[in-house]
Amino acid sequence: MARIRLDHVTKKYGSITALKDVSIDVKDNEFYVIFGPAGAGKTSVLNLIAGISDPEEGDILFDDAYMNYVEPRERDVAMVFENYALYPHKTVYENIASSMRTKKHRQPEEVVDREVKRVAAMMNISELLERKPTQASNGQRQRIALGRALVRNPNVFLMDEPLAHLDAKLRNSMRKELKSMQEAFHTTTIYVTHDYTEAMSLGDRIAVIHEGSICQVGTGNEVYYLPETEFVAKLFGDCEINILKGCVTEEKGRTGIRLPYGEEVYPVPDDVGERLQCAGVKDVDIGFRGWAIDYSREPRKGYVRGKIYTHEPLGNKVELTVSLGDDMIRFIVHVDERFEIDEAIYLHFNMDKGIFFHSETKEYLVRHNEEVMRGGGKNG
Numbered sequence: 001m002a003r004i005r006l007d008h009v010t011k012k013y014g015s016i017t018a019l020k021d022v023s024i025d026v027k028d029n030e031f032y033v034i035f036g037p038a039g040a041g042k043t044s045v046l047n048l049i050a051g052i053s054d055p056e057e058g059d060i061l062f063d064d065a066y067m068n069y070v071e072p073r074e075r076d077v078a079m080v081f082e083n084y085a086l087y088p089h090k091t092v093y094e095n096i097a098s099s100m101r102t103k104k105h106r107q108p109e110e111v112v113d114r115e116v117k118r119v120a121a122m123m124n125i126s127e128l129l130e131r132k133p134t135q136a137s138n139g140q141r142q143r144i145a146l147g148r149a150l151v152r153n154p155n156v157f158l159m160d161e162p163l164a165h166l167d168a169k170l171r172n173s174m175r176k177e178l179k180s181m182q183e184a185f186h187t188t189t190i191y192v193t194h195d196y197t198e199a200m201s202l203g204d205r206i207a208v209i210h211e212g213s214i215c216q217v218g219t220g221n222e223v224y225y226l227p228e229t230e231f232v233a234k235l236f237g238d239c240e241i242n243i244l245k246g247c248v249t250e251e252k253g254r255t256g257i258r259l260p261y262g263e264e265v266y267p268v269p270d271d272v273g274e275r276l277q278c279a280g281v282k283d284v285d286i287g288f289r290g291w292a293i294d295y296s297r298e299p300r301k302g303y304v305r306g307k308i309y310t311h312e313p314l315g316n317k318v319e320l321t322v323s324l325g326d327d328m329i330r331f332i333v334h335v336d337e338r339f340e341i342d343e344a345i346y347l348h349f350n351m352d353k354g355i356f357f358h359s360e361t362k363e364y365l366v367r368h369n370e371e372v373m374r375g376g377g378k379n380g
């Protein structure tokens with residue numbers, strides 16, 4: 001158990017700067033997800049914490065102890081990778097027991113036996129203990145690897161995309177197991193993924209990383225409903241958030257938005273209007289998630305006419321792409337809805353559900369009911 005901190009850390013590989021002035025503060029017992037696209041620097045963070053590599057600048061702290069240049073074996077971290085690195089010639093029992101038979105972590109054999117059996121029962125692999133890892137399925141092998149890490153009771157678990165190899169169904173059930181396992185074991189866990197659903201469902205908090213810098217740290221609700229930048233907004237969601245160009249208008253003391261598809265002025269809620277006026281911006285980018293767009297097959301007041309560009313069936317739902325002016329708008333409709341390419345469709349953008357960004361800096365400005373969102377509620 002430990003609080004884990006990176007304080008203004010820079011990591012370079014030759015001329016490549018993999019991490020730039022990165023600070024993170026992971027609370028004791030927290031399930032902390034590091035999320036970002038390929039090459040963002042996620043694994044580099046884990047390697048620094050594990051002691052596999054050292055930073056050029058900045059400090060690594062476990063509780064209040066400085067860990068820079070402390071040998072990996074002295075840090076007492078347990079790593080679980082995407083490839084499970086089990087010993088193929090040893091039984092599952094011996095694999096799990098191996099982490100309690102090392103020089104540093106050696107336990108009496110009766111403790112080893114008790115712990116292996118306890119963890120195996122918890123991970124639902126008791127019946128596999130006498131088998132070799134090759135006689136187990138992918139999902140079972142993953143649980144064996146986790147079990148081996150668990151018996152150690154380390155300072156921190158470091159998990160690098162541990163579910164990436166599993167099929168979708170198993171990934172789902174392993175996600176649930178991982179979360180309940182962490183709750184049961186009370187161990188700080190730092191978990192790397194590039195899968196946003198995994199990040200949202202597992203993380204107490206999520207650190208979004210891009211090109212070696214942390215863009216935002218927050219709960220799943222915060223990064224989804226209150227993204228600090230358009231970049232973060234685009235990383236989360238079933239289909240990528242739609243970003244529309246809007247022009248702020250002011251008429252008879254009411255703030256509104258004009259979209260580039262006609263003369264209609266869409267009123268904005270008072271809290272949004274006040275913030276836009278305070279910021280003194282004329283042009284905004286407005287993010288609409290797919291579920292925040294209403295549509296009609298008939299013309300309606302306040303709806304703008306678009307044309308179906310593509311419809312992509314995704315099992316129990318369909319992703320529609322609608323061409324509207326110069327934009328392509330994506331959203332999800334029910335699988336029973338049938339559309340023809342080029343068919344007319346009418347869209348409505350409810351400003352209560354838009355996320356407003358500065359058109360130049362692409363930074364977050366405001367959204368309706370911000371405080372409710374911050375508190376974890378979903379209200380549009």
Ligand SMILES: Nc1ncnc2c1ncn2[C@@H]1O[C@H](COP(=O)(O)OP(=O)(O)OP(=O)(O)O)[C@@H](O)[C@H]1O
Nearest residue numbers: 013016017018037038039040041042043044045194
């Ligand atoms: N040993 C190395 N030598 C040179 N460059 C490296 C080395 N390891 C990583 N890098 C570079 O550092 C950057 C960050 O890499 P890192 O593996 O931390 O990213 P990541 O977010 O884990 O990526 P992925 O999701 O693809 O595994 C990348 O540009 C990568 O090419």
